[in-house]
Amino acid sequence: MSSSEETRPALRLERVRVTFHAGTPNERVALDDLSLDIAQEEFVVVIGSNGAGKSTMLNVISGALIPDGGRVELEGKDVTRLAVHRRAAYVGRVFQDPMLGTAPALSIEENLALAGRRGLRRGLRLALDASRRRHFAEILAPFGLGLDTRMRVLAGKLSGGQRQVLALLMASLRKPRLLLLDEHTAALDPGTADLVMRATRRIIEEDRLTALMITHNMQQAVDFGDRLLAMNAGRVRVDLGAAAKQGLSVDDLVQRFAGAADHHLLRA
Numbered sequence: 682m683s684s685s686e687e688t689r690p691a692l693r694l695e696r697v698r699v700t701f702h703a704g705t706p707n708e709r710v711a712l713d714d715l716s717l718d719i720a721q722e723e724f725v726v727v728i729g730s731n732g733a734g735k736s737t738m739l740n741v742i743s744g745a746l747i748p749d750g751g752r753v754e755l756e757g758k759d760v761t762r763l764a765v766h767r768r769a770a771y772v773g774r775v776f777q778d779p780m781l782g783t784a785p786a787l788s789i790e791e792n793l794a795l796a797g798r799r800g801l802r803r804g805l806r807l808a809l810d811a812s813r814r815r816h817f818a819e820i821l822a823p824f825g826l827g828l829d830t831r832m833r834v835l836a837g838k839l840s841g842g843q844r845q846v847l848a849l850l851m852a853s854l855r856k857p858r859l860l861l862l863d864e865h866t867a868a869l870d871p872g873t874a875d876l877v878m879r880a881t882r883r884i885i886e887e888d889r890l891t892a893l894m895i896t897h898n899m900q901q902a903v904d905f906g907d908r909l910l911a912m913n914a915g916r917v918r919v920d921l922g923a924a925a926k927q928g929l930s931v932d933d934l935v936q937r938f939a940g941a942a943d944h945h946l947l948r949a
C-alpha cells in the first residue's frame with residue numbers, strides 16, 4: 682500500500698445536501714451541506730435526535746439515496762451517483778429490523794453462502810461444499826449462540842438477536858471497506874443488545890473494518906467506538922475523538938449534547 686492510500690480517508694462526504702419535498706410547504710433539509718471524513722479503521726458512533734439526518738446520511742453513503750448536491754467518496758473514489766449494488770462490495774449494512782438483513786426461507790448456511798457470493802455468478806449449491814460449511818461453522822462458533830451446530834435451521838426460525846448476529850456476519854463476510862449499522866440493536870432486549878454489541882465489536886476489531894454505527898443508546902455511545910458524532914438538523918454538531926471520549930459518562934454526554942442543540946459546533 683502506498684503512503685497516499687494509507688492516509689486516504691475511508692469515507693469522505695463533501696457538502697452533501699439532501700432536501701425532501703423541495704419547493705413544497707413540506708420541504709425538509711435532511712442533510713445541510715454535510716462534510717465529514719472518516720479514517721481507515723475508525724469505529725464511529727453517531728447519535729442525534731429523531732429527524733437529525735442520521736439514516737439519511739447512511740442512505741447517501743450506501744447509495745440508497747442520491748444527494749441533490751455534494752460528493753461522496755469511498756477510498757478516494759467518487760461514488761456519489763453509483764447504484765447500491767455497484768458499491769455493495771465496499772459497503773455492508775445492518776438495519777434496525779432483524780427481518781431485513783437475512784432471508785427467512787433460507788437456512789443459516791444458505792444465508793451465509795448468499796452473502797459470500799453477493800455480486801458473483803455461481804449458484805448457491807456450488808457455494809456450499811464441505812469446506813465452506815466448516816468455515817461458516819467456525820465463524821459462527823465464537824458468538825456462543827449455538828448457531829454453528831444448527832446450520833440448516835431456517836433464518837426465519839431464529840430469535841431477533843440471533844438474526845442480527847447472522848445479519849452482521851453476512852454484512853461483514855466479504856470484508857466491506859465500510860460497515861454501516863443503523864440502530865441495529867434497538868429492537869432487541871437489553872441482554873441481547875449487549876450480546877450483539879459484543880459481536881459487533883469483535884467483528885470490527887478482527888476484520889479491522891471501518892464502521893459507522895447509529896444509536897439512541899447513550900451507554901453504547903459512551904462504551905463503543907473511537908469517535909463520537911452528534912448530529913442535529915442535517916449536520917454534525919459535536920465531534921469527539923478517542924481522547925475526548927475517554928472517561929466520558931452518560932451524564933456528560935447528555936449535557937454536551939443538550940448544548941449542541943443550539944447549533945454550535947464543538948470539536949475536541
Ligand SMILES: Nc1ncnc2c1ncn2[C@@H]1O[C@H](COP(=O)(O)OP(=O)(O)OP(=O)(O)O)[C@@H](O)[C@H]1O
Binds near residue numbers: 701729737
Ligand atoms: N423518504 C423521505 N421522504 C421525506 N422525508 C424524509 C424521508 N426520509 C427522511 N425524511 C425526513 O428527513 C429528516 C431526516 O430523517 P432521518 O430519517 O435521516 O432522521 P434520523 O436522524 O435517522 O432519525 P431517527 O432517529 O428517527 O431514525 C426528517 O425530517 C425526516 O422526516
Ligand SMILES: [Mg+2]
Binds near residue numbers: 735736737
Ligand atoms: Mg434513523
